[in-house]
Amino acid sequence: MTDPIVTSGLTKRFGRQVAVDAIDLVVPAGSTYGFLGPNGSGKTTTIRMLLDLIRPSAGSHEMFGLPMPASTRAVLPRVGALVEGPAFHPYLSGRANLNRLDAADRAADPRTSGRRVDSALDRVGLLSAAGKNFRAYSLGMRQRLALAAALLMPRDLLVLDEPTNGLDPQGTREVRHLIAGLAAEGVTVLVSSHLLSEVQQLCTHVGVMNNGRLIAQGLTGDLGSAAVRTVRVETDRPAEAAAVLDRLGLRRVRTDAAAVRAELDGPEPDSTAVPVREIVPALVAADVPVLGFAVDAPSLEDVYVELTGEGFDVSG
Numbered sequence: 001m002t003d004p005i006v007t008s009g010l011t012k013r014f015g016r017q018v019a020v021d022a023i024d025l026v027v028p029a030g031s032t033y034g035f036l037g038p039n040g041s042g043k044t045t046t047i048r049m050l051l052d053l054i055r056p057s058a059g060s061h062e063m064f065g066l067p068m069p070a071s072t073r074a075v076l077p078r079v080g081a082l083v084e085g086p087a088f089h090p091y092l093s094g095r096a097n098l099n100r101l102d103a104a105d106r107a108a109d110p111r112t113s114g115r116r117v118d119s120a121l122d123r124v125g126l127l128s129a130a131g132k133n134f135r136a137y138s139l140g141m142r143q144r145l146a147l148a149a150a151l152l153m154p155r156d157l158l159v160l161d162e163p164t165n166g167l168d169p170q171g172t173r174e175v176r177h178l179i180a181g182l183a184a185e186g187v188t189v190l191v192s193s194h195l196l197s198e199v200q201q202l203c204t205h206v207g208v209m210n211n212g213r214l215i216a217q218g219l220t221g222d223l224g225s226a227a228v229r230t231v232r233v234e235t236d237r238p239a240e241a242a243a244v245l246d247r248l249g250l251r252r253v254r255t256d257a258a259a260v261r262a263e264l265d266g267p268e269p270d271s272t273a274v275p276v277r278e279i280v281p282a283l284v285a286a287d288v289p290v291l292g293f294a295v296d297a298p299s300l301e302d303v304y305v306e307l308t309g310e311g312f313d314v315s316g
């Protein structure tokens with residue numbers, strides 16, 4: 001199957017600032033692709049270029065194998081998008097707002113409009129609040145309505161920019177569930193997020209943006225295993241422990257008051273990696289008291305921090 005999104009050197013400059021810097025993004029068919037990165041890293045700008053809301057400064061992209069923006073009219077009906085929310089009318093109900101949007105879609109059959117609108121409202125859990133005025137909606141309800149708007153027609157690809165922004169934990173879980181359900185139906189989903197835990201739970205693939213560049217991309221599981229494992233030795237003699245780890249050939253040995261940490265292996269499978277089982281005996285042989293010992297497998301968070309040098313808001 002053709003990949004729904006393939007970009008080549010896609011670039012956007014605002015004046016002198018390079019917001020998106022020559023990225024080669026590949027969103028495979030059937031994937032749930034988590035587009036991760038800190039605020040300002042270029043995710044929204046990328047999404048806006050993909051949807052032809054702004055024109056790239058350089059590079060190109062294809063969607064479903066068709067060149068963009070030349071094929072916008074053929075491609076966009078296959079794409080549901082949640083980007084900066086559609087303009088909802090504040091004095092109309094949620095349902096009336098969707099009715100308007102549905103009526104404006106030339107591909108939508110007016111005879112089945114009511115059914116489409118109700119089913120979209122139901123999917124996002126807004127059916128019972130459908131009659132309320134939009135302006136009485138909470139931020140979370142507005143976000144759900146925007147999602148419902150993206151789901152009015154069946155889509156091959158959904159592009160969701162921070163869909164859980166403004167949602168409470170319950171709402172976040174529901175949106176995650178909804179996305180998982182759509183993915184299970186075969187819809188490809190590109191979802192941007194600064195929430196690592198969200199991406200880890202939901203996405204088959206991950207791309208990490210930093211300073212406008214796509215610095216990593218691949219299967220969610222592979223990204224974690226590409227990073228190094230670390231060893232942590234708790235001891236009241238950290239300097240001596242550090243000397244032992246150093247001698248064994250561990251990398252980036254660093255100490256604090258009560259522990260020593262070091263890297264066990266490099267990013268690639270490495271035949272020169274130090275066997276874990278040799279570490280504690282070597283410490284004991286050097287008379288270093290070992291009060292605790294752990295090998296930490298890297299999480300996606302470690303990879304992210306390693307790649308971007310930034311902390312991550314994992315709690316949301």
Ligand SMILES: Nc1ncnc2c1ncn2[C@@H]1O[C@H](COP(=O)(O)OP(=O)(O)OP(=O)(O)O)[C@@H](O)[C@H]1O
Nearest residue numbers: 014017019037038039040041042043044045046194
């Ligand atoms: N229309 C614009 N004019 C000038 N600069 C812009 C414009 N849109 C975005 N930028 C800049 O481009 C950079 C990338 O912004 P973008 O919104 O794509 O990041 P992001 O990763 O989506 O972050 P966020 O999660 O905060 O939306 C930022 O430095 C931003 O200030």
